[in-house]
Every structure is written in structure tokens, then in C-alpha cells.
Amino acid sequence: MAQILAASPTCQMRLAKPSSIASSKLWNSVVLKQKKQSSSSKVRSIKVMALQSDNSTINRVESLLNLDTKPFTDRIIAEYIWIGGSGIDLRSKSRTLEKPVEDPSELPKWNYDGSSTGQAPGEDSEVILYPQAIFRDPFRGGNNILVICDTYTPAGEPIPTNKRARAAEIFSNKKVNEEIPWFGIEQEYTLLQPNVNWPLGWPVGAYPGPQGPYYCGVGAEKSWGRDISDAHYKACLYAGINISGTNGEVMPGQWEFQVGPSVGIEAGDHVWCARYLLERITEQAGVVLTLDPKPIEGDWNGAGCHTNYSTKSMREDGGFEVIKKAILNLSLRHMEHISAYGEGNERRLTGKHETASIDQFSWGVANRGCSIRVGRDTEKKGKGYLEDRRPASNMDPYIVTSLLAETTLLWEPTLEAEALAAQKLSLKV
Amino acid sequence: MSALADLINLDLSDSSEKIIAEYIWIGGSGLDMRSKARTLPGPVKDPSELPKWNYDGSSTGQAPGEDSEVIIYPQAIFKDPFRKGNNILVMCDAYTPAGEPIPTNKRHAAAKIFSDPSVAAEETWYGIEQEYTLLQKDIKWPVGWPVGGFPGPQGPYYCGVGADKAFGRDIVDSHYKACLYAGINVSGTNGEVMPGQWEFQVGPTVGIAAADQVWVARYILERITELAGVVLSLDPKPIPGDWNGAGAHTNYSTKSMREDGGYEVIKKAIEKLGLRHKEHISAYGEGNERRLTGKHETADINTFLWGVANRGASIRVGRDTEQAGKGYFEDRRPASNMDPYTVTSMIAETTILWKP
Numbered sequence: 001m002a003q004i005l006a007a008s009p010t011c012q013m014r015l016a017k018p019s020s021i022a023s024s025k026l027w028n029s030v031v032l033k034q035k036k037q038s039s040s041s042k043v044r045s046i047k048v049m050a051l052q053s054d055n056s057t058i059n060r061v062e063s064l065l066n067l068d069t070k071p072f073t074d075r076i077i078a079e080y081i082w083i084g085g086s087g088i089d090l091r092s093k094s095r096t097l098e099k100p101v102e103d104p105s106e107l108p109k110w111n112y113d114g115s116s117t118g119q120a121p122g123e124d125s126e127v128i129l130y131p132q133a134i135f136r137d138p139f140r141g142g143n144n145i146l147v148i149c150d151t152y153t154p155a156g157e158p159i160p161t162n163k164r165a166r167a168a169e170i171f172s173n174k175k176v177n178e179e180i181p182w183f184g185i186e187q188e189y190t191l192l193q194p195n196v197n198w199p200l201g202w203p204v205g206a207y208p209g210p211q212g213p214y215y216c217g218v219g220a221e222k223s224w225g226r227d228i229s230d231a232h233y234k235a236c237l238y239a240g241i242n243i244s245g246t247n248g249e250v251m252p253g254q255w256e257f258q259v260g261p262s263v264g265i266e267a268g269d270h271v272w273c274a275r276y277l278l279e280r281i282t283e284q285a286g287v288v289l290t291l292d293p294k295p296i297e298g299d300w301n302g303a304g305c306h307t308n309y310s311t312k313s314m315r316e317d318g319g320f321e322v323i324k325k326a327i328l329n330l331s332l333r334h335m336e337h338i339s340a341y342g343e344g345n346e347r348r349l350t351g352k353h354e355t356a357s358i359d360q361f362s363w364g365v366a367n368r369g370c371s372i373r374v375g376r377d378t379e380k381k382g383k384g385y386l387e388d389r390r391p392a393s394n395m396d397p398y399i400v401t402s403l404l405a406e407t408t409l410l411w412e413p414t415l416e417a418e419a420l421a422a423q424k425l426s427l428k429v
Numbered sequence: 430m431s432a433l434a435d436l437i438n439l440d441l442s443d444s445s446e447k448i449i450a451e452y453i454w455i456g457g458s459g460l461d462m463r464s465k466a467r468t469l470p471g472p473v474k475d476p477s478e479l480p481k482w483n484y485d486g487s488s489t490g491q492a493p494g495e496d497s498e499v500i501i502y503p504q505a506i507f508k509d510p511f512r513k514g515n516n517i518l519v520m521c522d523a524y525t526p527a528g529e530p531i532p533t534n535k536r537h538a539a540a541k542i543f544s545d546p547s548v549a550a551e552e553t554w555y556g557i558e559q560e561y562t563l564l565q566k567d568i569k570w571p572v573g574w575p576v577g578g579f580p581g582p583q584g585p586y587y588c589g590v591g592a593d594k595a596f597g598r599d600i601v602d603s604h605y606k607a608c609l610y611a612g613i614n615v616s617g618t619n620g621e622v623m624p625g626q627w628e629f630q631v632g633p634t635v636g637i638a639a640a641d642q643v644w645v646a647r648y649i650l651e652r653i654t655e656l657a658g659v660v661l662s663l664d665p666k667p668i669p670g671d672w673n674g675a676g677a678h679t680n681y682s683t684k685s686m687r688e689d690g691g692y693e694v695i696k697k698a699i700e701k702l703g704l705r706h707k708e709h710i711s712a713y714g715e716g717n718e719r720r721l722t723g724k725h726e727t728a729d730i731n732t733f734l735w736g737v738a739n740r741g742a743s744i745r746v747g748r749d750t751e752q753a754g755k756g757y758f759e760d761r762r763p764a765s766n767m768d769p770y771t772v773t774s775m776i777a778e779t780t781i782l783w784k785p
Contacts, residue, residue, distance in 0.1 A: 060437070060656050064510060064603035072508075073609055084588075091588035093619030094605070111747075115726070115740060116587035116622050122726065126738045126748050139602070154738070154748045194592055195575070279591045288593045 070142050074099045077144045079137060080110055080129055081276050082151055085118025087161050088291065088394050090276050092146075100143040107131035107147060119151065119159055127159060128152045133269040138235040139280065146239065146276070148269050164268065167402035171264040176405045182315075182385070183267035183401050184244065184260030184308035188393045189278065190295045191225045191253050192288040199253035199296065200224045200287055211301065214252040223248050228278075228285055229255045235277045241270045250354075251301040260308065264405075268398040293392035294347035302348030302355065303393035309404050310385030319383030324427050326408040327363050327372055327386065331421050333407050334361040334371070340399050342392025349390065356389070363425065442514050446471045449516040451509060452482055453648050454501050454523055457490025459533050460663065460766055462648050464518075472515040479503035479519060491523065491531055499531060500524045505641040510607035511652060518611065518648070520641045536637070539774035543636040545782060553777045554687075554757070555639035556616065556632030556680035560765045561650065562667045563597045563625050564660040571625030571668065572596045572659055583673065586624040596625045600650075600657055604629065607649050613642045622673040622726075632680065640769035643677075665764035666719035674720030674727065675765035681776050682757030691755030698780040699735050699744050699758060705779050706733040706743070712771050714764025721762065728761070 069075070076099065081092040093112065101107060114120025114127035129149040137144040150164040158165035170176060191200040201224025202208050213222045229246050236243040236257070246257045257278075259270045275291075282289040294302040313322040330337065338345065338358060351357035356371045363372040363386075365379045371390050378384025391400050413421070421427075441447065448471065453464040465484065473479060486492025486499035501521035509516040522536040530537035542548055563572040573596025574580050585594050601618050608615040608629070618629045629650075631642050647663075654661040666674040685694045702709065710717065710730060723729035728743040735744035735758075737751045743762050750756030763772050 060511065061599060061603045061653060063438075064607045064653065065599060067510070067603075067606040067610060069606060069609055075609060077605060077609075089585060090590050092590060093588045093617060095617035096609070096615060112588065113726075113740060118584070122741050123736065123739045125740045140606075154752075276590065283590060283592045283595055283598065286592050289591055 065139075066141070068142055076100050076142070077137070077140055078107065078147050079140075079145070080131070080147045080149050081273070082112070082129055082149045083161060083163075083272070083396075085161060087163075087396060089117075090272070090279060091117060092276065101134065101145065104131040104134055104147070107134075110149075114151075114159070119161060126154055128154060128156075132164065133266075133273070135239040135241060135273050138238040138277065146273060148273050163396050163398040164265070167268060167398040168265050170402040170406050170410070173410065176409050177264075179311035179313060179405075179409055181264055181401070181405050181409075182261040182308075182310045183397075183404075184258060184262075184385075185267060185271050185397060185401075186256055186258045186304070186306040186308070187271060187274065188249055188254060188256045188303035188305065190251070190290050190292070190303055191228060191255070191282065192290055192295070194286060194288050197288070199251075201253050208252050210299065211250050211252075214248060214254075215250045216247050222252070224253050225255065225287065228281055228287065229257070232257065232274075232278050232281050235281065236274050239273065239277060241274050241277070242266075243274065249301065249303075251296070251303075254295075254301065254303060261310075265398070265401075267401050268396075271397040291394040293342055293344050293394060297347075299353075301353045304348065304355070304389065305342070305391040305393050305395045305397070305400070307388045307391055307397075307400055307404065308385050309388060309401075309408075311409065314385060315383055317383060320378065323374065323378070323384070323386050327374075328418060328421050328425065328427055329407050329411060329413060330372065330388070330404075331361045331363075331425055332413045332417055333411065337388075337403060337407070338390060340395075340403055341390050342395040344394070345390075345392040348392055354389075361425075438513075440514060448472055448514070449509070449512055450479065450519050451512075451517070452501055452503070452519045452521050453645065454484070454521045455533060455535075455644070455768075457533060459535075459768060461489075462644070462651060463489055464648065473506065473517065476503040476506055476519070479506070482521075486523075486531070491533060498526055500526060500528075504536065505638070505645070507611040507613060507645050510610040510649065513610075518645060520645050535768050535770040536640070539640065539770040540637050542774040542778050542782070548777050548781050549636070551683035551685060551777075551781055553636055553773070553781075554633040554682045555769075555773050556630060556634075556757075557639060557643050557769060557773075558628055558630045558676070558678040558680070559643060559646065560621055560626060560628045560675035560677065562623070562662045562664065562675055563600065563627070563654065564662050564667070566658055566660050569660065569662075571623075573625050580624050582671065583622050583624075586620060586626075587622045588620050589624075594624070595620050597627065597659065600653055600659070601627050601629070604646075604650050604653050607653065608646050611645065611649060613646050613649075615646065621675075623668070623675075626667075626673065626675060633682075637770070637773075640773050643769040663766040665714055665716050665766055669719070671725075673725045676720065676727075676761065677714070677763045677765050677767050677769070677772070679760045679763050679769075679772055679776065680757050681760060681773075681780075683781065686757060687755055689755060692750065695746065695750070695756070695758050699746075701779050701783060701785060702744065702760070702776070703733045703735070704785050705783070709760075709775060709779070710762060712767075712775055713762050714767040716766070717762070717764040720764055 076097050077094050079092050079094045084091045110129040111126045113125050115122040115125040131147045133148040135146045137146050151159050151162045217223050242262050244258045279289050346358050349355045349358035354368045356362050362370045364370045365374050366376050373387045448469050451464050451466045456463045483498045483500045487494040487497040503519045505520040507518045509518050523531045523534045589595050614634050616630045651661050718730050721727045721730035726740045728734045734742045736742040737746045738748050745759045
């Protein structure tokens with residue numbers, strides 16, 4: 001009700017001329033019987049929503065979903081997206097706006113029922129949404145949009161689960177801003193069969209052959225769920241997300257996409273929107289998305305969110321020295337970073353399966369068993385970027401990106417600590 | 430088969446001026462919707478251009494067999510999102526051949542209230558939040574719920590996304606666009622707290638048009654669920670126990686409430702509503718006592734309580750209304766199966782016309 005919309009006119013009833021009426025046959029609906037899916041669970045049949053039926057009926061729901069509203073109205077639909085009480089669950093709801101919008105500043109703030117997401121008590125339940133970034137809506141098309149928001153109390157304070165506000169502060173710090181921090185984030189994720197919570201393509205009650213053939217693999221016995229990865233890729237490109245690539249991962253049913261390079265706070269916005277698109281797509285496909293860092297115990301890779309990072313100084317001549325100094329700083333704050341790098345990461349960072357053990361900080365060139373890896377071309381050119389391999393797939397990109405900037409640009413260790421660490425890591429800085 | 434699809438989607442505008450008008454009315458239970466179609470010689474802009482019609486009231490529990498004709502008067506036109514082109518949907522209300530509104534016709538009395546000069550002058554705005562539940566066909570268990578069992582407890586589903594949290598989004602999204610196309614003032618949608626439950630909002634709309642739009646939006650929703658093979662339920666408490674019910678919260682404001690000093694007008698209006706709590710409750714939907722328990726974001730049915738930002742109250746006033754000193758309030762009591770003609774006109778009557 002906050003918007004002033006033009007009210008529809010009241011239609012008055014008027015007497016009409018006597019009509020000549022033919023027979024008043026009741027309209028007979030053609031009841032469209034959808035063919036049920038395989039006899040398995042009834043839950044499967046919910047996919048009828050977007051399904052082609054095979055008999056003489058057509059899918060009119062699909063034509064409504066794909067309706068292009070532009071010819072008959074300027075109004076657009078905006079899907080406001082926010083992060084819920086667990087810090088990893090995404091929520092969204094939509095509203096109509098009078099006309100297309102270019103910039104988040106043109107969008108009204110909104111609110112939602114925080115008591116239903118574990119973010120407010122029932123007697124004072126309103127949580128306010130501030131629009132922060134706009135993307136095009138690949139599901140609704142036209143001028144319809146997705147809006148990434150963060151969350152505030154009515155008094156204007158960020159609520160505890162709002163990690164964006166603090167990150168935005170860090171990224172607008174002069175020192176950080178001048179260094180133009182770039183982030184390339186490699187989001188790994190696992191697809192699960194619904195109801196059984198077992199990975200897609202895996203035999204229920206059993207395991208597939210050991211890891212080896214699956215990484216970037218192709219073929220029906222090696223690659224499971226490519227349609228989701230490919231649909232997601234195009235959806236992100238359409239939406240305006242800075243998606244830079246995809247690949248099949250080492251564990252079968254696991255995939256990765258990369259977002260970047262993005263500057264500053266954008267990285268977090270783009271990754272969260274990409275996660276939203278991914279969960280909408282898996283919802284349509286009837287599979288379950290998990291960002292758990294170690295979905296299957298044992299000799300199976302976990303899922304991470306390696307974060308590639310560089311500053312202006314690192315990208316210029318002599319940058320390799322700046323990178324080494326940054327690594328030094330990171331080594332002295334290892335525990336602070338680890339505690340902010342995702343719940344459950346200790347099940348993943350074991351020292352095996354291309355990870356470094358969780359309580360050891362290490363770095364190396366081209367070494368995938370390290371906390372921080374520096375690429376061979378960075379070493380050769382003497383400038384480039386570093387890859388922090390510690391973050392888990394369920395990390396919050398606002399926290400990780402801003403913490404990297406803070407530790408390497410704003411935080412200074414004592415000289416002693418620095419000297420000791422340099423020795424330990426054999427870093428001459 | 431493409432032949433049938435081609436026929437259903439046939440664009441007649443090149444070959445004929447004629448249009449199809451789907452006349453819609455409310456049946457004998459007060460909640461069931463009925464419709465039938467007729468051909469008209471050319472496109473139509475205003476309900477006054479449409480002929481009255483009639484139907485077999487004995488087949489809808491609205492007339493005896495020996496005198497079965499019920500007359501329908503066209504009241505509002507919307508574009509037909511299923512037939513497209515110049516074809517239309519026509520919302521009607523029902524009368525005896527002598528011109529008297531039949532008992533299930535709640536629109537007639539509502540129209541009287543809205544044409545009262547004091548009410549009309551106040552430009553009553555309504556924003557109605559229609560909640561509904563989707564059920565699997567044949568077994569009447571919510572969509573997405575395992576048959577013979579329950580999903581995980583409420584928490585992840587409100588505005589949720591993902592195959593394990595959102596069941597039936599295609600229906601919601603196609604309904605949104607269909608309503609925009611039809612000319613209904615749909616202002617938003619969201620997934621609800623109980624899985625398989627959704628909500629759409631219509632408004633702000635002035636006077637009787639609000640209810641016309643809600644009824645046609647319900648009709649379009651039921652046409653879409655028919656296509657999708659699921660069952661629409663407007664029952665206020667579809668699953669007993671620790672599962673949210675379904676309501677139709679009605680947001681309301683008058684010209685005085687929207688102007689400076691409006692907050693005082695709001696408080697007076699809420700006071701009056703408090704004095705007529707029982708009358709309102711009895712008109713707010715069958716079965717509401719199963720829903721208004723004091724739990725699950727409701728106020729108990731025998732209690733009248735209001736508060737700012739309080740979702741456990743009968744009437745909730747938003748924080749921004751309190752801060753701005755003007756705005757609107759939300760009556761959270763109506764059930765999802767309420768008749769919007771009754772509810773909207775009753776709120777206007779109590780707050781503007783009634784003297785305690």
C-alpha cells in the first residue's frame with residue numbers, strides 16, 4: 001500500500017437492452033489430464049507445472065509463464081532477494097513497479113516478516129530491505145528484474161545476519177578503494193536427488209566408481225547434471241552476472257562456476273545472485289542444491305569456494321613482492337579467516353583431497369595442497385594474483401572478500417610477528 | 430498434438446470481428462466460481478455494452494427446478510489471458526428475474542455502501558493479500574508433501590527457493606503475468622510459511638473494484654491450477670497442527686487516513702472495529718475458528734488486539750505509518766475463503782458510517 005497506484009475506476013451497473021439468448025449451455029471445460037511421471041513418488045508429479053504433456057493437450061501454463069507483457073503494460077515485476085536467518089538460505093518475493101528501472105536508487109525500500117525467517121520477534125516483526133544491485137530476470141524476461149537487497153531494522157541498523165553492510169564500509173575505505181581489489185570466485189556445488197539426499201547420478205544405496213574420470217568429464221557414465229550447469233551459465237549471462245566459466249568437478253554430481261573478476265562489493269552481489277539463479281533452476285529441474293563443504297564422507301572431494309584476489313599493486317610491475325607481503329599478513333590471521341570461511345569447513349580441510357589441513361597455513365606456487373596458491377604465470381611475470389583455497393562452498397562472499405581486503409590492506413602486524421612469520425614461510429619481504 | 434494447440438491459440442482478429450466473452454459468477458456455496466462463454470458481435474470496452482444473461486440456478490443450488498433462471502448482470506471487464514486477442518472475462522452478479530439480488534449475491538449490498546456519499550468521498554483503498562494452498566489431485570494432500578507423511582517443520586519455506594522448499598512456483602508466476610495481462614491490479618506474490626502455500630496481493634484499488642479484481646484473480650488462479658493438474662484450496666486451515674493457516678489480510682485506508690493527522694483517524698477507526706469484533710468475525714469466512722487460535726501469527730478469534738508491527742494482533746499498523754503519522758492499517762482477521770465484497774464494504778461501513 002506504500003505505493004500510490006492509479007486506482008481502478010468503479011464500474012457502475014447499467015440496464016442493458018433485452019438480449020436474445022440462445023441456449024444457455026454450460027461451458028464445458030476440457031479437463032487436461034497430465035500424464036503422471038514414473039510411478040515413483042507423487043512428489044515427482046509436481047514437475048507437471050513446466051512439463052510438456054504428451055497427449056492432445058498443450059501446455060498453456062508455459063505460454064503464460066513466457067508471456068511478454070511489454071506490448072500491453074509498462075509495468076514490471078521486481079523480485080527482491082535477501083539472505084535469511086541461517087546466513088545461507090536465500091529468500092525472495094516479488095512486487096509490481098510502474099515502469100522499468102535502471103538503478104537501485106530508483107527502487108523503493110521494502111519489508112518482510114522477519115519472524116518467519118528467524119530474524120525478528122513476532123511482536124516486532126518488520127525487517128526492512130534496501131535494494132543494492134539489479135540484474136535482469138531470466139525467468140520472466142522483458143524488463144523484469146532481480147534485486148539483491150540487504151536487511152535493516154526499522155531504525156536503520158543492519159541486522160546481525162547482514163554481512164554486506166560491514167563489507168561495503170571496508171570497500172569504501174580510501175586505501176582499499178584506491179587499490180581496486182579484484183575477486184574471482186570459484187563456486188563449487190553438489191546436486192542431490194530429491195527425497196533421498198544422495199548425489200545426482202549416484203546409485204541409491206551405493207557408490208559410483210572412484211574419483212578420476214569425472215573432473216571435466218563427458219559421457220553418461222561420467223557427467224551428471226550438465227543441463228543445470230549450462231542453463232545456469234546462460235541465465236547468469238542474461239542476468240548481467242560476471243560469470244567467467246564452468247566445469248565438472250572431481251566428485252561426480254559436483255560442479256563449479258566462476259564469477260569474476262569483479263571489483264569490491266560487486267563480487268559478493270554477483271555471487272549471491274548467481275546462487276539464487278542456481279537454486280531457482282534446480283527447483284525447476286527437481287533436484288536439490290547443496291552448498292555443504294563435505295557432502296559425502298570418505299574418499300570424495302569436498303566443495304570449496306576458492307577466492308582469487310589481486311590489488312592494483314599486485315597487478316603492476318613488482319607485484320609479486322606485494323603478493324608475498326599479503327600472504328605474510330594472511331598467515332598471521334589464519335584463525336580469524338578460517339572462522340569466517342564457512343560452517344563445517346573442518347570436515348573438508350583435512351590435508352587430503354586437494355586441501356591444506358585446517359590448522360596449518362601454507363602457500364606455494366602451483367600447489368593445490370596449500371592454503372594459498374600462486375599461479376606459475378604470476379611467478380614468471382613477477383605480478384598477478386593469489387588464490388585463497390580455504391573458503392568453503394557455503395562461505396559468505398561479502399565476509400570473505402572484505403576480510404581479504406582488510407587483512408592485506410588495512411591491517412598491520414607488529415614488526416616482530418612479521419619477521420617470525422617471514423622466516424617460517426621462507427618469505428623474503 | 431499441435432493441431433489442437435493451433436486451434437486453441439487461433440488468432441481470430443484477422444478473420445472475424447467477433448469476440449468471446451466468458452461470463453463469471455459466484456455459485457451457491459458463496460465460494461465456488463462458475464463461468465460460461467458466449468459470442469459477441471464485436472469488441473467491447475465497457476460493461477454497459479454487454480447484455481445481461483442467465484444460467485440454470487438449479488444446477489448451482491441457487492434456484493428451484495421449476496423456476497430456475499438466475500439473471501447475471503455484467504459488472505466488470507478484464508482481458509482474457511487464455512484466449513487473448515479481444516476476448517474478455519466478465520465478472521457478474523446474480524439476480525432473480527424480478528431484479529432482486531439473490532441471497533448469495535453479496536456485491537449488490539456492497540455497491541450500495543460504496544455509493545454512499547460519505548464513503549465515496551473518503552476514497553477507500555484496499556490491498557488484499559490472498560493466501561491459498563495447492564493440493565495434489567485425488568488425494569487432497571498439499572503439493573510437494575510426501576504422501577502419507579509430512580515435510581520438515583516450517584522455517585525454510587517462507588519466500589524460499591529450491592526444489593526442497595518451494596512447491597508450485599510455476600503456478601504463481603504464470604498467475605502473476607496472466608493477472609497483469611487481464612488488467613488486474615496485482616501488486617506482488619510470495620511463497621508462504623507452510624510449504625505448498627502461496628500468496629498474491631491485489632491493490633491498492635478503490636471501492637468495489639477491489640473485490641471484483643480479487644474474484645477474477647481467484648478465477649484465473651483456478652483456471653491455471655486446472656491446467657496444471659493440481660487442486661486449489663481456499664480453506665483457512667487446510668492442515669491441522671503446527672502448520673500455518675491461510676488468510677486474506679485486508680489492508681485499508683481512507684483519504685483522511687492518508688493525509689496529515691491520519692494516524693488519529695486510524696486509531697479511531699480501529700476502536701470502532703473493536704466494538705464490532707463479533708459482527709466482523711462472523712462475516713470473515715467459514716471455518717476461521719480453526720485458524721485464529723492465537724498461534725501461527727494470528728490473534729485468537731475471541732480477542733480483539735491491535736499493535737504496531739505485531740503479527741500476532743487482529744489489526745496491525747505498519748512502522749512507517751506510525752512514523753509518518755498517516756497511512757493505512759491491516760485487518761489480519763479475514764480468512765482466505767472470505768468474500769471480498771462483504772469484507773471490504775463492512776470495513777468501510779463500520780469505520781465511516783457506523784456510530785457506536
